[in-house]
Amino acid sequence: MRFDLPDLPDTRALRAELREFLAEAGRNWTPETRARSWMGFDRDFSRSVGARGWIGMTWPKAYGGHERSAMERVVVLEEMLAAGAPVGAHWIGDRQSGPLILRLGTEEQRKRILPGIARGELAFCIGLSEPDSGSDLASLRTKAERVPGGWRLNGRKIWTTFAHKSDYMIALVRTSPAPEGGARHAGLSQFLVDLRLSGISIRPIRDLAGEDSFNEVTFDDVLLREDDLLGAEGQGWAQATSELAFERSGPDRYLSSYPALVAGLTALRPGHEAEAGRIVARLATLRAMSLSVTGMLQRGEDPAVEAALVKDAGNGFEQALPERLRAMLEPEERPEDLSRMLETLAMLAPTFSLRGGTREILRGIIARDLGLR
Amino acid sequence: MSEMRALLVEQLDRLLTEQGGVAVLREVERGTWPEALWAEVEAQGLALALVPEVAGGAGLGWGDAAALWHVLGSHAALIPLGEAMLAGAFLGAAGIEQPEGFTTLAAAGEAAPFGRHASTLAMLDGPHVTLRQPGETTNGQNTGREPRDRVTPGATTAEGDLPNGFGARAARLGLALLRAAQIGGALEKVLALTVDWANTRKQFGRPIGKFQAIQQSLAAMAAEVASVQVAVAAAARAADARGLDGAAFEIGCAKIVAGEAATLGAATAHQVFAAIGITEEHELHHFTRRLWSWREEGGTERAWAEEIGRDAMARGGDALWPDLTARDISGVSA
Numbered sequence: 001m002r003f004d005l006p007d008l009p010d011t012r013a014l015r016a017e018l019r020e021f022l023a024e025a026g027r028n029w030t031p032e033t034r035a036r037s038w039m040g041f042d043r044d045f046s047r048s049v050g051a052r053g054w055i056g057m058t059w060p061k062a063y064g065g066h067e068r069s070a071m072e073r074v075v076v077l078e079e080m081l082a083a084g085a086p087v088g089a090h091w092i093g094d095r096q097s098g099p100l101i102l103r104l105g106t107e108e109q110r111k112r113i114l115p116g117i118a119r120g121e122l123a124f125c126i127g128l129s130e131p132d133s134g135s136d137l138a139s140l141r142t143k144a145e146r147v148p149g150g151w152r153l154n155g156r157k158i159w160t161t162f163a164h165k166s167d168y169m170i171a172l173v174r175t176s177p178a179p180e181g182g183a184r185h186a187g188l189s190q191f192l193v194d195l196r197l198s199g200i201s202i203r204p205i206r207d208l209a210g211e212d213s214f215n216e217v218t219f220d221d222v223l224l225r226e227d228d229l230l231g232a233e234g235q236g237w238a239q240a241t242s243e244l245a246f247e248r249s250g251p252d253r254y255l256s257s258y259p260a261l262v263a264g265l266t267a268l269r270p271g272h273e274a275e276a277g278r279i280v281a282r283l284a285t286l287r288a289m290s291l292s293v294t295g296m297l298q299r300g301e302d303p304a305v306e307a308a309l310v311k312d313a314g315n316g317f318e319q320a321l322p323e324r325l326r327a328m329l330e331p332e333e334r335p336e337d338l339s340r341m342l343e344t345l346a347m348l349a350p351t352f353s354l355r356g357g358t359r360e361i362l363r364g365i366i367a368r369d370l371g372l373r
Numbered sequence: 374m375s376e377m378r379a380l381l382v383e384q385l386d387r388l389l390t391e392q393g394g395v396a397v398l399r400e401v402e403r404g405t406w407p408e409a410l411w412a413e414v415e416a417q418g419l420a421l422a423l424v425p426e427v428a429g430g431a432g433l434g435w436g437d438a439a440a441l442w443h444v445l446g447s448h449a450a451l452i453p454l455g456e457a458m459l460a461g462a463f464l465g466a467a468g469i470e471q472p473e474g475f476t477t478l479a480a481a482g483e484a485a486p487f488g489r490h491a492s493t494l495a496m497l498d499g500p501h502v503t504l505r506q507p508g509e510t511t512n513g514q515n516t517g518r519e520p521r522d523r524v525t526p527g528a529t530t531a532e533g534d535l536p537n538g539f540g541a542r543a544a545r546l547g548l549a550l551l552r553a554a555q556i557g558g559a560l561e562k563v564l565a566l567t568v569d570w571a572n573t574r575k576q577f578g579r580p581i582g583k584f585q586a587i588q589q590s591l592a593a594m595a596a597e598v599a600s601v602q603v604a605v606a607a608a609a610r611a612a613d614a615r616g617l618d619g620a621a622f623e624i625g626c627a628k629i630v631a632g633e634a635a636t637l638g639a640a641t642a643h644q645v646f647a648a649i650g651i652t653e654e655h656e657l658h659h660f661t662r663r664l665w666s667w668r669e670e671g672g673t674e675r676a677w678a679e680e681i682g683r684d685a686m687a688r689g690g691d692a693l694w695p696d697l698t699a700r701d702i703s704g705v706s707a
Contacts, residue, residue, distance in 0.1 A: 001595070001599060003599055003602060003603045003606075004606075005603070005606050005607060005610055007703075008701050008702065008703045009703055010703040011701070011703070012699075015698060019695075078698070082694040258694075261690065261693065262690035262691060262693065262694070263690055264690065265685060265686060265689060265690035265693060266686075266689045266690040266691070268686050272682070272686075273678070273679040273680075273682035273683045273686060274675050274678040274679045274682055275678070275682065276678075276681075276682030276685055276686055277625075277629065277677065277678030277679055277680065277681035277682030277683070277685065278629055278633070278674065278678045278682070279682075280626070280681050280682065280685050280693070280697075281604075281625070281626035281629040281630055281677075281678065281681060282600075282629075282630065283697070284604075284607070284622075284623070284626050284697060285600050285603055285604045285607070285626060285627075285630050286600075287697070288603045288604070288606075288607045289599065289600065289603045292603060306599075309595065309596050309599055312592070312593075312596055313596040313599075313600060360585075360589065362592075363588065363589045363592035363593065364585070364588060364589075364592070366592035366595050366596070367582075367588035367589070367591055367592045367595075370564070370568050370591060370592070370595055371568055371572065372568060372571060372572065372582040372583075372587070372588050372591060373572060373580070373582065373583065
């Protein structure tokens with residue numbers, strides 16, 4: 001495991017542009033919106049971000065991208081999250097689905113999908129978890145069978161964030177049985193599923209905050225075309241996990257509760273300097289670690305373990321941050337926006353160390369890399 | 374890592390592996406000066422690493438120094454190379470010729486590391502540097518059993534001032550960076566020792582490293598070890614770009630993270646090692662006792678956090694992110 005500091009481009013102009021845009025776009029965001037941050041879904045906002053060229057930034061222009069660097073893309077993510085912007089409608093497409101399609105998709109798939117993501121018009125969800133498959137993802141049972149001209153999809157995905165608001169799902173499903181006594185993750189494939197197809201029913205599952213953010217998605221004899229297969233048949237596991245370093249190392253892994261720090265820092269009374277300083281020191285360090293992984297990804301390295309480590313450490317920080325602020329400020333000392341953010345974050349924070357790999361799974365990955373057998 | 378830096382790191386690691394080790398460490402803790410090892414360090418010019426080339430040194434930067442101090446920490450810093458490098462850097466920057474023998478870094482009113490073994494003292498009073506003869510010495514030590522001696526400064530043989538960029542508290546900043554880097558190295562070694570032990574020690578019929586409880590706590594420790602290394606690298610890079618004074622924020626962050634990581638890392642290692650880890654015979658304590666000591670030197674976590682927190686609170690929440698990103702150093706290779 002190693003974390004080299006990356007070479008950073010001069011991004012002052014880009015940051016200034018983003019801050020101006022976000023100050024204007026965010027004028028009417030409520031404290032709840034800012035606290036939800038990347039858990040917020042706002043298609044109008046995503047379209048305006050796309051119009052500025054801030055989605056699919058690193059992709060070729062031929063597919064609607066902007067051919068800018070991974071570091072510039074991270075600058076956009078950082079600024080969005082630091083402002084608590086509701087990026088959910090383009091977040092997953094920009095971070096995971098788009099890059100996957102760019103790398104593994106057919107020319108037709110790239111041309112059909114990527115420009116829409118880059119414009120902030122196509123929203124994606126990720127179909128991984130199933131009722132009996134959470135952390136043990138290889139046990140999933142949703143299956144696609146070959147039929148003339150394509151595939152027939154049956155089964156059920158669950159906890160799928162924003163499925164009810166999305167246009168497409170990239171689903172990991174079984175296309176052949178796991179070999180007896182062999183690798184359990186063999187025989188899985190990824191499909192690009194248009195969520196408007198018949199046979200798909202999407203049932204939102206109300207969460208503890210009273211919001212509809214995740215869903216149960218049922219596939220009942222859904223007919224997929226031959227070219228809805230994404231990448232190679234049987235390679236779904238490797239394809240799905242190859243994107244995890246992108247998913248696990250970004251600023252969304254330590255900045256989720258940042259807007260509360262902005263509101264809280266100003267309200268702190270003398271006596272809390274040391275705790276504030278410890279928070280700032282960790283924030284600065286996590287940011288350097290996250291940027292280090294971005295640098296490795298940009299150089300084409302495979303920092304899977306480093307990414308798992310950034311996510312684990314970052315999740316711990318962003319999860320504890322609202323509690324640390326709470327401990328420094330009695331309810332009557334909190335400005336109204338902070339109170340409202342803390343209420344929202346109390347209900348959201350448990351998910352930080354669940355989504356994208358639980359803390360326990362991530363630490364297992366780190367432990368294996370340490371040489372613990 | 375630059376080729377030059379990698380070469381130096383390997384050179385120091387080899388030297389300390391060949392001529393250091395637990396037996397030498399025990400001798401040093403009893404007060405013996407590792408004569409042969411120090412002679413080799415001087416012969417290789419390592420003590421003058423931070424001295425400008427025009428003044429006869431290697432002219433290396435803080436990033437190179439931090440990499441060497443990391444290696445030093447991974448060998449429990451059995452020689453005061455870090456202090457000698459800092460002394461050399463400050464003397465050189467103040468235009469003072471490098472004296473013969475071991476020069477330690479001494480701040481007024483503070484114990485001098487390995488003071489009893491020093492032939493000269495580099496004393497800093499703000500940006501003013503004086504080269505002093507050591508006077509009367511009262512021996513002392515820290516929890517790591519490293520010499521921390523009260524040395525009455527004697528005659529001044531040379532003096533000068535640090536140029537801008539070092540600031541009024543260069544000694545404290547340099548020492549904080551040194552201790553943070555050493556903590557990073559020592560923690561890496563402690564993690565390796567602990568993983569090795571977890572794979573060796575069997576209970577309930579299998580290595581204890583097979584148990585998820587052990588795996589989870591060592592993974593958490595690994596995150597802290599990595600955090601220190603990144604924080605130290607960021608601090609050293611800032612010092613190279615803006616001088617020690619301009620890197621006070623990053624150095625403070627590194628010392629805070631290092632101190633917190635030292636606490637968790639030492640506790641985790643002792644928990645996994647159990648009884649054998651608290652015996653005198655086992656090598657673990659040479660590292661963990663130093664980890665506890667180094668938290669105290671160059672400013673505690675609390676001292677640095679109060680400074681950083683006070684500034685952040687004064688600037689307010691809206692300024693935090695712009696301030697943080699404005700410190701980015703673009704276009705520099707670490």
